[in-house]
Amino acid sequence: MLTRRQEELLKLIVENYIKTATPVSSKALCKKMKCSSATVRNEMATLEGLSLIQKTHISSGRVPSDKGYRYYVDNIMVPKELNGEDMLKLKQIFSNNALVLSDAITKSMEIVSELTHYTAVVLGHSSGDNKIAKVEVVPIDDNKMIAIVITDKGHVENRNVVIDGNVSKAEVKQTIDIISKLIVGVPIDEVSQVLEFEVKPIINRYVKEHEALYNAFYNAFSDFASKPHIKMSGTNNLLMEPEFDDVSKMRNLLNKFEDKDLIKSIKTDDDEIKVYIGSENSIDDDVSIIKTSFYKDGEEGTIALIGPKRMEYGRAEALLNYIKENIGR
Known part of the structure; x- marks a missing residue:
């Protein structure tokens, strides 16, 4: 563990870098700490020796390392309370009774993306007690259409259907009628078996033309039943961060x-909110991920925020x- 002064110094370095994206100099730190410049430099050398901060190639200042961010999150960071404006925007979503749960989750994460300028992710998967309530098919041309599935929990999903071969509209309609009649009311995890x-x-x-039609619709509906859906908001937000100025x-x-x-x-199936910093995640070494699982009324999945490593962890x-x-209420 670090001394109180070392923790104070690391806290200043991390939080200053989070705000400015600029390496932090000992001179700037001396103005905020009640100690001499020599003491600050010595303590910075200790933090660097512990691999908690590091020097960049373009500046004499220091920036937090992945290990430094981890120490900050685990030992220094104080949980933040939401301000009134943030809370009001989110509260309006969850108090809207016209929204089904999956839509409320998606919309609330879209708001979080707007508030933080991070990328928000909702990974959902309807559990087995969700049942197919309605099936609709929208033709695009003779061989392509969109299959729309609605569950009894109000979740809506669509899949592209591509039919190989020449089939008549009458055969398509007949196939859709058969599928709809037999899978409506069926739990999602039993759809493939019924098909x-x-x-x-x-x-x-x-x-x-039973083979071409069956294969096309089987692929669409079994895919819906087995794969989680993913919705992302603010995917371009990270590209505005200086960490990603480099085109490559x-x-x-x-x-x-x-x-x-x-x-x-x-x-994730973890019920706690977990933070994965830089190399701890498998997406990109320059980002951090904060995520947790949710479960309510047959809807289960993951909500996550992806931001630069210098993200505001407490607020996120x-x-x-x-x-x-x-979600749990």
């Missing part, structure tokens, strides 16, 4: 956001905690 053992035999019997870094981060493994990097945690508490 395979109940829907497929009937389509084989009554629909001429910017491009690399955008590619990470589009990577199919992003869900694995975000998903407070915002996520407020949303998590309101």
